[in-house]
Amino acid sequence: MTPLTPLTPQEGAAVKAADRAHVFHSWSAQKLIDPLAVAGAEGSYFWDYDGNRFLDFSSQLVNTNIGHQHPKVVAAIQEQAGRLCTLAPGFAVDVRSEAARLIAERTPGDLDKVFFTNGGAEAVENAVRMARLHTGRQKVLSTYRSYHGATATAINLTGDPRRWPSDTASAGIVHFWGPFLYRSPFHATTEAEECERALRHLEDTIAFEGPQSIAAIILETVPGTAGIMVPPAGYLAGVREICDRYGIVFVLDEVMAGFGRTGKWFAADHWGVTPDLLTFAKGVNSGYVPLGGVAISAAIAETFDTRPYPGGLTYSGHPLACAAAVATITTMAEEGIVEHAAHLGENVIGPALADIAERHPSVGEVRGLGAFWAVELVRDKETREPLVPYNAAGADNAPMAEFATACKKSGLWPFVNMNRLHVVPACNITEAEAKEGLAILDEALAVADRHTTAAG
Ligand code: PMP
Numbered sequence: 001m002t003p004l005t006p007l008t009p010q011e012g013a014a015v016k017a018a019d020r021a022h023v024f025h026s027w028s029a030q031k032l033i034d035p036l037a038v039a040g041a042e043g044s045y046f047w048d049y050d051g052n053r054f055l056d057f058s059s060q061l062v063n064t065n066i067g068h069q070h071p072k073v074v075a076a077i078q079e080q081a082g083r084l085c086t087l088a089p090g091f092a093v094d095v096r097s098e099a100a101r102l103i104a105e106r107t108p109g110d111l112d113k114v115f116f117t118n119g120g121a122e123a124v125e126n127a128v129r130m131a132r133l134h135t136g137r138q139k140v141l142s143t144y145r146s147y148h149g150a151t152a153t154a155i156n157l158t159g160d161p162r163r164w165p166s167d168t169a170s171a172g173i174v175h176f177w178g179p180f181l182y183r184s185p186f187h188a189t190t191e192a193e194e195c196e197r198a199l200r201h202l203e204d205t206i207a208f209e210g211p212q213s214i215a216a217i218i219l220e221t222v223p224g225t226a227g228i229m230v231p232p233a234g235y236l237a238g239v240r241e242i243c244d245r246y247g248i249v250f251v252l253d254e255v256m257a258g259f260g261r262t263g264k265w266f267a268a269d270h271w272g273v274t275p276d277l278l279t280f281a282k283g284v285n286s287g288y289v290p291l292g293g294v295a296i297s298a299a300i301a302e303t304f305d306t307r308p309y310p311g312g313l314t315y316s317g318h319p320l321a322c323a324a325a326v327a328t329i330t331t332m333a334e335e336g337i338v339e340h341a342a343h344l345g346e347n348v349i350g351p352a353l354a355d356i357a358e359r360h361p362s363v364g365e366v367r368g369l370g371a372f373w374a375v376e377l378v379r380d381k382e383t384r385e386p387l388v389p390y391n392a393a394g395a396d397n398a399p400m401a402e403f404a405t406a407c408k409k410s411g412l413w414p415f416v417n418m419n420r421l422h423v424v425p426a427c428n429i430t431e432a433e434a435k436e437g438l439a440i441l442d443e444a445l446a447v448a449d450r451h452t453t454a455a456g
Pocket of ligand 1: 061118119120121122124147148149150220224225253254255256257281282292
């Protein structure tokens with residue numbers, strides 16, 4: 001793990017000073033943040049300029065499914081850069097064709113055409129546009145407790161509080177509740193009851209909105225940043241059936257859950273459900289070069305056989321990004337990384353988190369699959385009061401910030417969101433590394449335990 005650049009604290013300080021002077025950061029009050037200057041990364045680790053190394057349990061916003069700096073992906077990008085850096089979307093390019101073929105081969109059912117974007121939000125924007133043009137309808141239904149991106153339509157589809165400051169253009173967007181037994185919106189007590197009530201609630205929502213006006217229902221197959229809520233058996237099949245009945249386009253957003261993250265190529269594979277449109281990004285090339293897209297069913301693709309599709313992006317199917325996707329997908333297949341993620345979930349992360357949940361008063365629930373897990377932190381196990389309020393900022397968020405600091409001091413970089421810790425390492429993290437990280441989390445949770453009612 002030799003850094004390519006010399007590492008000195010002085011250089012780190014210079015990087016930080018330039019950042020503070022000129023970089024405007026996402027989702028942040030600019031003067032209240034203190035970004036770490038990172039000097040390099042490899043595999044499951046990254047490091048700063050002061051000699052601190054961090055085990056990456058965040059995968060950089062659940063992105064680096066194949067870990068940092070995988071040599072095969074880096075080589076593919078370098079080779080492509082030497083051959084052909086860019087070409088407009090209108091041309092047929094070998095790596096673009098090959099990336100689309102590899103994706104189409106893996107997506108469920110007849111999702112055999114791929115529209116490339118630069119990331120997840122643009123994929124969602126285009127999926128919604130396709131659904132509206134295909135159906136001639138305007139309304140789109142999405143769930144509370146969801147995230148679909150930060151562009152105009154995507155942020156308004158988003159169900160969690162990140163929508164609030166941008167909620168200016170949501171005409172035609174209707175939110176409904178998806179299933180989530182731990183905090184059941186339907187006061188259900190079993191998964192089967194939650195599933196049945198959630199489907200009935202969706203049917204009622206459709207009836208009162210008018211089925212003839214609804215273009216699409218968009219769901220994250222397993223909602224990610226909103227809490228990694230694995231849907232009950234039968235829910236996605238039920239939504240599929242409702243969509244078919246009313247001629248509504250079913251969009252599954254797999255930007256976070258796709259490409260091995262859940263232990264299958266796509267999360268939809270766990271339930272054998274095929275949407276009409278599937279959005280992806282992140283894991284498609286582990287984020288080495290920005291890439292996202294929409295996988296499109298035969299019926300929707302046909303809509304645009306003779307009628308032009310009115311949308312496009314200069315960088316759609318960028319050769320460097322597609323070369324990285326071809327190398328990522330091929331390497332994941334060759335190295336059995338999807339199967340490894342399934343193994344981690346079943347035999348390493350899942351059991352360790354279940355054990356952690358037993359012993360820590362601050363852990364209300366653990367849930368997930370593959371390399372995609374959430375630990376829900378609570379003030380009180382009985383009442384399930386979240387450890388910090390939803391959308392907590394500043395002083396309100398102190399217990400979570402304290403917990404994150406404890407992890408970092410022990411060399412683990414956590415993904416902390418609202419009152420949750422998301423355990424989302426690279427899908428090819430070794431068992432030993434995963435166990436090392438889980439042991440650090442276990443110890444750091446003592447900090448959260450101190451904020452519970454059990455601590456008095
Ligand atoms: N959809 C989902 C499910 C996501 O998790 C995200 C990003 N976290 C997005 C869409 C937006 O993707 P991007 O940030 O690449 O625009």
